[in-house]
Amino acid sequence: MIQIAIAGYGNLAKGVECAVRQNADLELAAVFTRRDPKSLTIRTPGVPVLPLQEAAGWKDKVDVMIICGGSATDLPKLTPALARDFNVIDSFDTHAHIPEHFRAVDEAASATGHIAFISVGWDPGLFSLNRLYASAVLPEGKDYTFWGKGVSQGHSDAVRRIAGVLDARQYTIPVPEALERVRKGENPSLSIREKHTRLCYVVAEDGADRAAIETAIKTMPNYFDEYDTTVVFITMEEMKRDHAGLPHGGSVIRSGVTGWDRTSTQTIEYKLTLDSNPEFTSSVLCACARAAMRMHGRGVTGCHTLFDAAPADLSPLPREELLAHML
Amino acid sequence: MIQIAIAGYGNLAKGVECAVRQNADLELAAVFTRRDPKSLTIRTPGVPVLPLQEAAGWKDKVDVMIICGGSATDLPKLTPALARDFNVIDSFDTHAHIPEHFRAVDEAASATGHIAFISVGWDPGLFSLNRLYASAVLPEGKDYTFWGKGVSQGHSDAVRRIAGVLDARQYTIPVPEALERVRKGENPSLSIREKHTRLCYVVAEDGADRAAIETAIKTMPNYFDEYDTTVVFITMEEMKRDHAGLPHGGSVIRSGVTGWDRTSTQTIEYKLTLDSNPEFTSSVLCACARAAMRMHGRGVTGCHTLFDAAPADLSPLPREELLAHML
Numbered sequence: 001m002i003q004i005a006i007a008g009y010g011n012l013a014k015g016v017e018c019a020v021r022q023n024a025d026l027e028l029a030a031v032f033t034r035r036d037p038k039s040l041t042i043r044t045p046g047v048p049v050l051p052l053q054e055a056a057g058w059k060d061k062v063d064v065m066i067i068c069g070g071s072a073t074d075l076p077k078l079t080p081a082l083a084r085d086f087n088v089i090d091s092f093d094t095h096a097h098i099p100e101h102f103r104a105v106d107e108a109a110s111a112t113g114h115i116a117f118i119s120v121g122w123d124p125g126l127f128s129l130n131r132l133y134a135s136a137v138l139p140e141g142k143d144y145t146f147w148g149k150g151v152s153q154g155h156s157d158a159v160r161r162i163a164g165v166l167d168a169r170q171y172t173i174p175v176p177e178a179l180e181r182v183r184k185g186e187n188p189s190l191s192i193r194e195k196h197t198r199l200c201y202v203v204a205e206d207g208a209d210r211a212a213i214e215t216a217i218k219t220m221p222n223y224f225d226e227y228d229t230t231v232v233f234i235t236m237e238e239m240k241r242d243h244a245g246l247p248h249g250g251s252v253i254r255s256g257v258t259g260w261d262r263t264s265t266q267t268i269e270y271k272l273t274l275d276s277n278p279e280f281t282s283s284v285l286c287a288c289a290r291a292a293m294r295m296h297g298r299g300v301t302g303c304h305t306l307f308d309a310a311p312a313d314l315s316p317l318p319r320e321e322l323l324a325h326m327l
Numbered sequence: 328m329i330q331i332a333i334a335g336y337g338n339l340a341k342g343v344e345c346a347v348r349q350n351a352d353l354e355l356a357a358v359f360t361r362r363d364p365k366s367l368t369i370r371t372p373g374v375p376v377l378p379l380q381e382a383a384g385w386k387d388k389v390d391v392m393i394i395c396g397g398s399a400t401d402l403p404k405l406t407p408a409l410a411r412d413f414n415v416i417d418s419f420d421t422h423a424h425i426p427e428h429f430r431a432v433d434e435a436a437s438a439t440g441h442i443a444f445i446s447v448g449w450d451p452g453l454f455s456l457n458r459l460y461a462s463a464v465l466p467e468g469k470d471y472t473f474w475g476k477g478v479s480q481g482h483s484d485a486v487r488r489i490a491g492v493l494d495a496r497q498y499t500i501p502v503p504e505a506l507e508r509v510r511k512g513e514n515p516s517l518s519i520r521e522k523h524t525r526l527c528y529v530v531a532e533d534g535a536d537r538a539a540i541e542t543a544i545k546t547m548p549n550y551f552d553e554y555d556t557t558v559v560f561i562t563m564e565e566m567k568r569d570h571a572g573l574p575h576g577g578s579v580i581r582s583g584v585t586g587w588d589r590t591s592t593q594t595i596e597y598k599l600t601l602d603s604n605p606e607f608t609s610s611v612l613c614a615c616a617r618a619a620m621r622m623h624g625r626g627v628t629g630c631h632t633l634f635d636a637a638p639a640d641l642s643p644l645p646r647e648e649l650l651a652h653m654l
Contacts, residue, residue: 015585015586017587018585018586018587019585021587022466022467022585023466043587095654098650098651098654099647099650099651102650119654124654126460126464126595128653128654129460129638130597131653132638132639132641132642132649132653133453133456133638133641135642135653136614136617136638136641136642136643137453137607137610137611137614137641138610139349139350139643140349183600185600258342258345258346258349258602258603258606258607258610259342259345259603259606260344260345260348260370263602264601264602264603264606264607265602266599266600266601266602266603266606266607266610267599267600267601268453268597268598268599269596269597269598269599269600270457270595270596270597270598271595271596271597271598272593272594272595272596273510273512273593273594273596274591274593274594275585275590275591275592275593276585276586276591276593279585279586279591279593280464280585280591280593283464283465283585283593284464287463287464290463305650305654306638307637307638307639307646307649307650307653307654308637308638308639309637309638310634310635310636310637311456311459311460311463311633311634311635311636311638312459312634312635314459314460314463314464315459315462315463316463316466319634320426322459322634323425323426323429323632324425324426326455326458326459326462326634327422327425327446327451327455327632327634
C-alpha cells in the first residue's frame with residue numbers, strides 16, 4: 001500500500017481524500033494543516049490531522065505527500081520545502097511561472113534523493129499531455145484550447161472583491177461557432193473575445209448600485225475587459241440552490257495536415273466534461289502518486305511532470321493485463 | 328538525423344514516407360520490398376528501393392525500421408525477424424494476438440540489444456493510451472470505443488470476395504443515440520448492434536443477382552450478421568469519384584464517478600476525425616521512431632508499446648520548451 005499524506009485541507013484535498021479511497025493500492029496516512037488541527041473534521045476514519053510543522057517527523061511513514069495549496073503564494077514555498085523530506089506532487093497551475101517553479105522544486109528534490117511531480121491535474125496536466133501527443137503526431141497543424149462551460153474560481157473571487165457584492169459565480173463558456181470551426185479543421189485565427197464568453201451570477205447587497213457593479217465587472221482589466229460578459233443578479237437562495245457545484249471542462253483540439261501535398265486534414269480532440277473540477281484534479285494527482293512511487297523505486301529523483309511518466313506507470317494494472325485488455 | 332527505413336510499400340508505407348518529410352529530425356534511408364524493386368516508384372528523390380532480403384546489409388545505416396505489413400500473416404513473421412538486425416516499429420492490430428506477438432518480438436529484440444515498438448497507431452495506439460490514462464484517473468467507471476464514420480478495409484475486402492462483386496467500400500458508423508447516451512455519462516449497456524451500423528457501397532457485375540449479393544453481405548458471420556447493414560449498389564464511376572479516400576476516426580469515452588458518495592460524473596472523450604487513416608497511423612509510427620531512438624540511446628532494449636514511452640520522448644521539442652509552452 002502506498003502511504004499518502006495531504007498538505008492542506010481545502011476543496012482539492014477533500015477530493016484527494018475521496019480519490020485515495022477509490023484506489024485499492026493507496027492509503028491515507030495523515031493530513032497536515034496550517035490551521036488548528038482540532039478545527040478540521042476529515043472523512044476518513046482513524047487518520048490523524050496534524051500541524052504542518054510536524055510533517056518532517058512523518059517522513060519515514062509517508063511515501064508521497066500531495067500538496068494542496070494555491071499557486072499564487074502557497075506552492076512556490078511549500079513544494080520545494082516539503083520536497084526536502086518527501087516525494088511530493090502538486091497541481092501548480094500558473095503557466096507562466098512553471099519553469100521557475102520546476103527549477104526550485106528540482107533543486108530541493110534532487111539534493112535529497114526525492115522525486116517530485118509538479119503541475120499535475122487537467123490544465124496543466126491531461127490537457128498538456130494531449131497538446132504534446134497531438135503536436136508530435138501532427139507536426140504541421142494548429143492547437144486550440146477551449147475551457148468550459150465551467151466555474152472559474154479566480155474570476156469568481158475577483159467579482160466578489162467588488163464593493164456591494166455579497167457572492168458571485170463566474171462561468172467561462174466557449175463560443176459555439178468558434179468551437180465548430182476548429183472541429184471542422186478550418187484552423188481559424190480567433191481573438192480572445194471570439195473564443196470564450198463570460199457569465200457572472202452576482203448576489204448584491206440591498207441597495208447596492210447594480211449598474212455600477214455591472215460596469216466594474218465588465219471593465220475589469222485582464223479578467224473581463226477583453227471578453228463579452230453577461231451579468232445576472234440573483235438572490236442568495238438562488239446562488240446556493242443553483243450554483244453550489246464546481247463544474248468545469250473543455251477541449252484541446254489540434255488540426256493538422258498530412259500527405260505528400262498536405263491534402264488530408266486530421267483532427268484530434270480531447271474533451272473533458274466534469275461535474276467537479278477539484279475532485280477530477282485530485283483523481284489525476286492520485287494516479288500520479290502511483291507513478292511517482294514506481295519511478296522512485298527505479299532510482300528516479302528530481303522534478304518531473306506528466307510528460308516524463310510512462311503511461312503504464314499511472315495504471316494499477318500489471319503490464320500483461322494492459323497488453324491483453326487495454327492496448 | 329534519425330535514419331528511417333521502411334519495409335513494404337503499400338498505403339501505410341506511403342504515409343510513412345510523407346510523415347518522414349514533415350519531421351525535420353527524420354530522414355528516409357531506404358525502402359525494402361518483397362516485390363521487384365524496379366516495379367516501385369517512390370516519391371522521395373535519391374532514396375534506394377531494395378529487395379527485402381538485402382535489408383541486413385543496411386543494419387549499420389538505419390536507426391529504425393518501420394515495418395508496414397498486414398497483421399494477419401506479414402507482421403508475426405517480419406517483425407521478430409527484422410528485430411534481430413534493427414530497432415523496429417510496427418502497427419500490429421489484431422488485438423487478441425498482441426500478447427503472443429509481444430513475446431516473439433521481445434525475445435528477438437532483447438537477444439540482439441535492439442528496441443522494438445509494436446501495435447503503434449491509433450487503435451491500437453492513441454486510443455489505447457487514452458483508455459489507459461482515463462481508467463487510471465477514474466478507477467470507477469466504464470469505457471466505450473466507437474469507430475467511424477470510416478472505411479473498414481477488412482470489411483470492404485470481405486464484400487469484394489462475394490461472387491458478382493467488382494468493388495466494394497464498407498463504412499462503419501456509430502449509432503448517434505448510443506454516442507449521445509455515453510457522452511452524457513449514462514454508462515448504458517449496449518449490444519454490438521446498438522453501437523454501430525454498417526453501410527456498404529457495392530459495384531456489381533452486369534447481370535449479377537443483386538438480391539443474392541445483399542443477402543450474402545447481411546448474413547456474413549462475424550463481419551455483418553450482428554449489425555444492421557445497409558447495401559447500396561453504385562456504378563464503378565461513382566465508386567471512383569465518391570469513395571477513393573480512406574477516412575476514419577472514432578471516440579474513446581470513459582465516464583466515471585468521484586466524490587465521497589460517488590455523486591459527481593466525470594466524462595473524458597478522445598475523438599479522432601481523419602481524412603486518411605493510413606497517413607495518420609504512419610504519423611504516429613514516425614513520432615514513435617523518435618521515442619525509440621531516444622530510449623535506445625539510454626540503453627533500453629526489448630519490446631515496448633506506447634504505454635512504455637514517456638510522452639516527452641515522442642516530441643522533437645527540448646524539455647525547456649515543453650515546460651514553457653506546452654504544459
